[in-house]
Amino acid sequence: MNQTNTTTKPVQKFAIIGAGMAGIACARTLMQAGHRVTVFEKSRGTSGRMSTRTSAFGTFDHGAQYFTVRDARFEQALATTPNICKPWSANAVRVLDAMGRVLEAARHSEDKHWVATPGMNALVKAWAQPLVQTDSIHFESKVFKIERDTLQPSLWQLHSEEPEGAQSVFSGFDQVLLAIPSDQAIDLLRNSNINMEKAAALNKVQVAPCWTLMVAFPNAAQPGLITLGPQWNAARSVHHRVAWLARESSKPGRGHIERWTVQASAAWSQEHLEDAPERAQAKLLKAFSEITGIRATPAHAEVHRWRYAKTLQPLGATHMLSKKQGIGLCGDWCLGHRVEDAFISGLELALDAL
Template sequence: MTTLHIAIIGAGMAGVTCARTLRQAGHKVTIFEKSRGLGGRMATRSSAFGSFDHGAQYFTVRDQRFELAIGTASGVCKPWSANAVRVLDPNGRVIEAGLPGGERHWVATPRMNDLVKFWGKPLVLDGNVLLQTRVMQLMPDRLKIGGWQLQAETEGGGQQVFAGFDQVILAIPPAQASILLKASGLGELAQPLTNVRMDPCWTLMLAYPQAVQPGLITLGPQWNAARSTHHRIAWMARESSKPGRERIERWTVQASAPWSAEHVNDTPERITGKLLKAFAEITGIRATPSHVDVHRWLFAKTAQPLGPSYLWSKEQGIGMCGDWCLGHRVEDAFISGLELALAVLQKR
């Protein structure tokens, strides 16, 4: 078997799943990630009062392949008692309770990004994960016929060229993939991405350390998670209810897609004020939080998926994967990365 050297851009669920599958098949894989760690939207932000899963809040397990893979991460994934999730009207009144079929919610512990980090650890130990490295352009390799080299911006704003790749896989949002392909003179490969649409999301993080004082367990409602029909807020979750988390009362509040799109360019201060007001209206929690943070996801949730589980050009040696191919679930990202890796192995 000829050993290939494959570059994967993006270290979220899809990218790491693809990378680990190709590595297990005997190929060399190098991951490029613009952020400071692995996880993508399976993200966790730390604070002095505990952590916040400010990206994906949970995942479901429906595909047998995903179930088997989860089994390899013993102790990392645990069920979260959010099965009593409510659907609330704008005033916080319960419209519905429970989930169809009693489907379980799962989380990685002690942080949501720990599942991706667990699967990516062998690649990190190989020395083949380059963090804070943003790939700006793909170019034909000067020495390897039919190969690729990558021009990247590294930490501190420096420029570096990484060469010697047989294939390149883009495990990033479609808008970012399209920009990179067009900058590389490969605009024709971006054409299938034009109909894919991903909505933005503003996320608010709140901590109330007074809620762990003696005699006071929680503030406000006694449920752990809720979907909301309030025009500003789509989802709320009590982070301290998740297994393996810190006890201090913490909430993650995710704004609705239409409201986030309307206010996508607002300042963080303006967003914080508006979401705090809506949170108080829904939950009745009017205490001043000791910690407030906000994060904007420009590409948060797939509104219009691609359809196929991946894109692969054997001729160019370039592929694309992500949850956006199939939907918006963590499981969709896993399936996309896995099936692209299998296509690379079968069709090369």
């Protein structure tokens, strides 16, 4: 064995909580650096808000609708999966007034819009494959407590709720990195009696919820009917209920059946956060018809509530890390709400933790 390299750091064991873009970007960076990584994800799969919902009529990107590429490191990472990401023109994103009329002066965007294919979840899933193949991701595993390892007090152990009410303890971690929404991070640290350095900054972060409506109109695909409703494929709206609309079938790699994803405004979502899904769906369907002029009853309609969706007040730093404690935090909320923000946050935390 070559002993000449005296600067090589010992292999560390990392626990990463959350398998969205930030968590996977962090995990893959640490794994590529030769460290041992275990990811804990409370849901059944990766991707977080880069999610794709499957229906009998096709898929819906019911979380992040697209992403931009501004950072060279993000561009370099995307180049590792060249066949997954495609540009989406969306006929230039429109901006609508409350009546659904196009404000022509504000219709063009400087950033190119990109989507993953065949759904937005494909990118994070691809990047997570090395972790999946080595059984380094525990799905349906909700970490509810972090504490010092019983046998090795200098290390950490995690308590997790598993399927069917079971609980597990995972031990021996040098560092624990949280890639979850800021409010969830605050709760987990509080439940664990961990007073993280500069934790007061977390309380200033504000993240708004979002109700998302998904509708499908299979009859619009009949011969002789090219499209249903407006002749644009994506729009921002100042309607008090709706902030964004997108024709899913206009995105590359999707099916041809007419499908729309409608995302509610932050203010309306906050006001109606605890509404029953049926009530939120009815109100958003009404707003959708008002904006688009589509009065037909959809063959498929459902809603999803994102409790943490759009960052209103970010942390103002790429991440948080207490090297002394071995506790770190990352997420899009550190910088903003873009997919790219999540990537940069996870990457920077990993590089700082090395």
